[in-house]
Amino acid sequence: MHETHHIAVIDFGSQYTQLIVRRARELGFFARLYAIEDFPDIGKPGAIILSGGPKSTADADAPDLDFEKLREFGVPVLGVCYGMQLLNLKFGGTVRPSNHREYGPAELHPAAAEGLYEGITPGSQVWMSHSDTVETLPACATVLAANQQGTPVSLRWEDRFFGIQFHPEVTHSHEGLRILHNFLLTAQKIEPFRIDDLKREVMDDIRARAGDRQVVCGVSGGVDSTVLAVLLHEAGVNMRAIFVDHGLMRKNEGDEVRNNFHRMGVPIETVDCADRFLAALEGVDDPEKKRVIIGNLFIDVFWEAVGDAEMLAQGTLYPDVIESASNARSKASKIKTHHNRVDRILELQAEGKVLEPLSEFFKDEVRALGASLGIAHDILQRHPFPGPGLAVRCPGAVSRDRLDIIRESDAIFIGKLKEHGWYDKVWQAYAALIPVKTVGVKGDERCYEWAVALRAVVSEDAMTADWVELPPTILRETSHRILNDVAGVNRVLYDVSTKPPASIEWE
Numbered sequence: 001m002h003e004t005h006h007i008a009v010i011d012f013g014s015q016y017t018q019l020i021v022r023r024a025r026e027l028g029f030f031a032r033l034y035a036i037e038d039f040p041d042i043g044k045p046g047a048i049i050l051s052g053g054p055k056s057t058a059d060a061d062a063p064d065l066d067f068e069k070l071r072e073f074g075v076p077v078l079g080v081c082y083g084m085q086l087l088n089l090k091f092g093g094t095v096r097p098s099n100h101r102e103y104g105p106a107e108l109h110p111a112a113a114e115g116l117y118e119g120i121t122p123g124s125q126v127w128m129s130h131s132d133t134v135e136t137l138p139a140c141a142t143v144l145a146a147n148q149q150g151t152p153v154s155l156r157w158e159d160r161f162f163g164i165q166f167h168p169e170v171t172h173s174h175e176g177l178r179i180l181h182n183f184l185l186t187a188q189k190i191e192p193f194r195i196d197d198l199k200r201e202v203m204d205d206i207r208a209r210a211g212d213r214q215v216v217c218g219v220s221g222g223v224d225s226t227v228l229a230v231l232l233h234e235a236g237v238n239m240r241a242i243f244v245d246h247g248l249m250r251k252n253e254g255d256e257v258r259n260n261f262h263r264m265g266v267p268i269e270t271v272d273c274a275d276r277f278l279a280a281l282e283g284v285d286d287p288e289k290k291r292v293i294i295g296n297l298f299i300d301v302f303w304e305a306v307g308d309a310e311m312l313a314q315g316t317l318y319p320d321v322i323e324s325a326s327n328a329r330s331k332a333s334k335i336k337t338h339h340n341r342v343d344r345i346l347e348l349q350a351e352g353k354v355l356e357p358l359s360e361f362f363k364d365e366v367r368a369l370g371a372s373l374g375i376a377h378d379i380l381q382r383h384p385f386p387g388p389g390l391a392v393r394c395p396g397a398v399s400r401d402r403l404d405i406i407r408e409s410d411a412i413f414i415g416k417l418k419e420h421g422w423y424d425k426v427w428q429a430y431a432a433l434i435p436v437k438t439v440g441v442k443g444d445e446r447c448y449e450w451a452v453a454l455r456a457v458v459s460e461d462a463m464t465a466d467w468v469e470l471p472p473t474i475l476r477e478t479s480h481r482i483l484n485d486v487a488g489v490n491r492v493l494y495d496v497s498t499k500p501p502a503s504i505e506w507e
């Protein structure tokens with residue numbers, strides 16, 4: 001799909017490779033990542049970028065590619081870091097291996113403010129992360145830029161092969177995006193990328209693959225599964241959308257999910273199994289045991305509802321695909337099995353029965369796709385919500401009473417954030433129950449009741465997070481309402497822990 005006039009990024013294993021794809025898309029062009037093993041099956045690209053990587057070109061197992069095939073594409077090529085060193089070798093130059101890694105900022109001094117460096121400020125900060133450097137240059141090479149010591153950090157070979165030693169894709173390279181853009185401007189054939197074009201391609205692909213078969217998908221009310229279900233519906237395939245209500249949802253969430261789908265004209269089936277989940281969780285207070293129970297039961301319940309599915313659609317996103325593929329290739333120990341890749345799904349996949357229409361998209365593109373499908377802003381901007389639901393916001397054993405306290409407190413807090421215009425400014429916010437009773441006074445009576453913790457964080461990718469300095473008015477109004485309206489709570493706390501070391505959820 002979309003394998004003509006795109007930007008093919010060849011992955012030599014750098015931790016930043018995925019960012020190159022992202023940046024190209026931010027610049028309005030369609031880019032895809034290809035494993036080095038897949039080269040030269042990369043369609044008909046309009047430009048090629050060779051990524052950085054952890055290896056040295058001198059290593060016995062250094063990744064390599066067929067240079068003649070690379071030339072045959074006849075399009076501009078940009079080698080980044082390892083990619084630059086490899087190109088220099090291919091053109092007949094040499095690379096000096098080193099055990100010393102240069103990591104951090106450097107100054108960029110272009111030879112001329114044109115081509116790759118048009119509009120770039122002399123001395124602009126760029127980010128280095130490499131050990132080896134180019135040594136001798138072949139006759140066809142020109143130095144386009146040097147660092148503050150006069151060492152070449154950017155080369156051009158012949159007319160359409162470019163190399164840069166630094167990483168333009170990270171924000172620490174202050175004008176990196178402009179440099180990438182300047183490179184892409186040298187490509188005649190790449191075309192601007194429009195979400196609507198991709199939407200049409202994705203829908204055609206769904207129709208072609210599904211044919212008359214019935215396609216089943218799970219929905220949770222979250223962004224990805226909602227966009228997936230609407231996409232299938234709009235593509236006109238015979239579909240079933242199944243919503244498993246495990247009783248660990250937020251206040252009125254089941255009704256909201258059903259109403260949202262009703263508004264969009266997409267029928268969904270609810271499997272109401274709160275009792276089953278609560279029974280299975282009774283008395284279990286170990287966080288990992290709770291997660292395993294919920295995860296396994298969820299799969300059982302879902303597959304019971306699915307029955308003999310002809311096809312399954314799931315909302316796997318592009319980063320998940322990249323991660324699964326690199327996990328499969330790497331010899332490193334497996335850290336986790338992605339839930340979209342459990343055995344049952346792999347079997348269906350082998351039979352060609354799994355559709356993953358969002359697998360070309362990043363999260364923000366899924367939102368853009370959702371908007372172009374007419375899905376309302378409030379659905380697309382929902383905060384992430386964990387699969388195990390409120391169970392991970394209820395340390396210790398889960399019970400109906402405790403869940404009710406969380407639901408009521410959470411609804412008050414989220415309501416206040418929306419009222420004060422803060423909901424869209426935070427990555428995630430919620431109320432958790434702290435299973436500790438403390439003494440207080442209500443009316444003229446002594447009370448001995450639970451504590452509720454409020455948490456609001458900002459994050460880029462959920463890997464790290466910072467707590468939000470909410471205006472005191474919001475905290476005061478929220479606390480006041482919870483203490484007055486939620487039975488069983490006499491204390492409200494605000495969680496001021498960063499991640500790490502704390503996680504975003506309490507369990």
Ligand code: XMP
Pocket residue numbers: 384385386387388392428462499502503504505506507
């Ligand atoms: P933590 O608590 O690990 O959470 O800092 C990071 C992000 O992941 C979400 N989360 C989950 N999402 N299943 C999910 O689908 C889970 O088991 C799960 N656990 C945490 C969490 O809400 C946050 O956005």
